[in-house]
Amino acid sequence: MKKNSALIVDDEPDILELLNITLTRMDFGCILAASLKEAKQALASHKFDICLTDMRMPDGNGIDLVKHIQNEHPDLPVAVITAHGNVDIAIESMKAGAFDFLSKPIDIERLRALVKTAIKSSSPKETLESELLVGTTDVMRKLKQQIHKLARSQAPILITGESGCGKELIARSIHSQGPRSEGPFIAINCGAIPRELMESEFFGHKKGSFTGANSDKIGLFQAAEGGTLFLDEVADLPLDMQVKLLRAIQEKAIRPVGTQAEQKTNIRILSATHKNLQNEIGAGNFRQDLYYRINVIHLHAPALRDRIEDLEVLTSAILDKLALTYESEKIALTPEAIRHLKRYPFPGNVRELENTLERAFTLCEGNTIRHDDLQLAPIQPEISCTQSDELNGQALDKKLEDIERAFITKALEETRWNRTEAAQHLGISFRSLRYRLKKLGMDE
The missing domain is CATH 3.40.50.300 (P-loop containing nucleotide triphosphate hydrolases)
Structure with a gap:
């Protein structure tokens, strides 16, 4: 009794024999087809673990079979055999749903590796989800x-x-x-x-x-x-x-x-x-x-502002991760802090949210993050989302720091460098201002 079953589709007897011998030695039971019609008949009456098909067939091409399998047997991995160097056909077949492709002349070691990978892909697998790839939008x-x-x-x-x-x-x-x-x-x-x-x-x-x-x-x-x-x-x-x-x-x-x-x-x-x-x-x-x-x-990958309804569950996941990292009790956000986060455009997306929450996690008193603990940077009105798309991560961080530095400097100048009054002027705590000054190298 063979462990796995393969459908091999090719109108060249030599290729059929080569593929049949190779897969039989890998403990596959093989059914051979010399046309798309024979292949579809085999698919209707047998269950397969993998399908290998040539591109050129007497009654169609391999991409037609790929599309048929995608519609009727979506869990069956199918690999297309192409002429050497025919990259365009290989790409077209994968766009149609092919698992992978092989080029002629067939490399037996590469064929074996492809088949082993294909069998793993069709095995039941627990769906894993990154701790931050969460959301229900x-x-x-x-x-x-x-x-x-x-x-x-x-x-x-x-x-x-x-x-x-x-x-x-x-x-x-x-x-x-x-x-x-x-x-x-x-x-x-x-x-x-x-x-x-x-x-x-x-x-x-x-x-x-x-x-x-x-x-x-x-x-x-x-x-x-x-x-x-x-x-x-x-x-x-x-x-x-x-x-x-x-x-x-x-x-x-x-x-x-x-x-x-x-x-x-x-x-x-x-x-x-x-x-x-x-x-x-x-x-x-x-x-x-x-x-x-x-x-x-x-x-x-959607921007955070395009799935702002996920912000609360995403925030919870980040705080869980921080509590685990720092071996601490989980920190909660006040309703006002959550509203504050939802109003913020997050040009730096999830990475900026993570940085914001980690900073607040470190600075907050007790186990509660309040809105002034978030220290969200002011955003200049003229910086649109489209403009910020063109910034890379480093440039964006520097731009936000420049904006923050300008706001703090202005507040300090207006209060004659009285830090307590400057903090009140900015609507943040003295501790938050002190943290920002140190972060920006302005605490001298």
């Missing part, structure tokens, strides 16, 4: 449904959204719910790597390959083997590195610096950016072919 329900569905696929996903709205949390949730959850999740901020070290960081290097290479080093691709590589702020990659990344993704292979031999890779690529990549392409800052390759599936 329509946008969050839709997002969680998308994550649950996309976790089973191996298609590259581009996650977009403003700074601080939880793009990495989404990526981690996709990884944790998918068949690679037991493998590593490697996250890297592409804008934080020095340009001269970028190729080595991504692909590794051999000892002596350049000045300072005193030992062999594995890169991010090797570190993520069997798991997920998350490329945060992918728009910040320089153009020369974009070319090398594109090749690594397309060929599923890398070449460490200082070596000639390629190393095969088995990873899933997730990317994220707060920038508009179409605009970056138009400006000549981002390659269109790389965009096409990483944006097989697009997922948008």
Whole structure:
């Protein structure tokens, strides 16, 4: 009795035999089909754990079968076999719902790895949720449904959204719910790597390959083997590195610096950016072919202001996390503090909410956060949400600090540097003012 069952669809007898022998040795019972008609008949009468289909068939193509399986058997992972180098067809098949793709000539080791991953994806799995990926608004329900569905696929996903709205949390949730959850999740901020070290960081290097290479080093691709590589702020990659990344993704292979031999890779690529990549392409800052390759599936992370009804449950989750981190009793917010939070636009999104609550958690008296403990920064009217979208996290923090510094300086000048009166003038406690002065380097 075979443990698993596979449907293999191809009109070439040699390919059918190769796939049949390989999967039989992996303890699969195989049913073979030489046309879409035979494949659909087999699907109607048997239950399968995986389907492998060629792209060109006498009565249609593999994408037609992918769409049929998506409609009639949505839990069945299907991989499409494409001609070597036909990236456009591979992308089209994954957009249609294919789990993954194989290129001819078929690499047996890659085939085995794909099948093992596919079987894991179809196994029942507990739905995991990040401690901050919470909320019951329509946008969050839709997002969680998308994550649950996309976790089973191996298609590259581009996650977009403003700074601080939880793009990495989404990526981690996709990884944790998918068949690679037991493998590593490697996250890297592409804008934080020095340009001269970028190729080595991504692909590794051999000892002596350049000045300072005193030992062999594995890169991010090797570190993520069997798991997920998350490329945060992918728009910040320089153009020369974009070319090398594109090749690594397309060929599923890398070449460490200082070596000639390629190393095969088995990873899933997730990317994220707060920038508009179409605009970056138009400006000549981002390659269109790389965009096409990483944006097989697009997922948008909503801004906090677009799901403000989730603020209370999100705040509760953050305070629970803080209490656990600091081994403290949970802190509650007064109704006035909650109203104060709901009126604030949160240009820094969930990250700003976390920072605000952690500061208030530290400064509040007793186990209650009041509205003046929140120390929400004044927002200049002329800074619109659209303008703030273009700021990255660092620039946004600096802008808010500049605004806060200007308000405090004005209050101190008007009260002749009497801090007690300045605090009253600003509508905050003396302790809050003292904290702000220290944070901004104004306490001298």
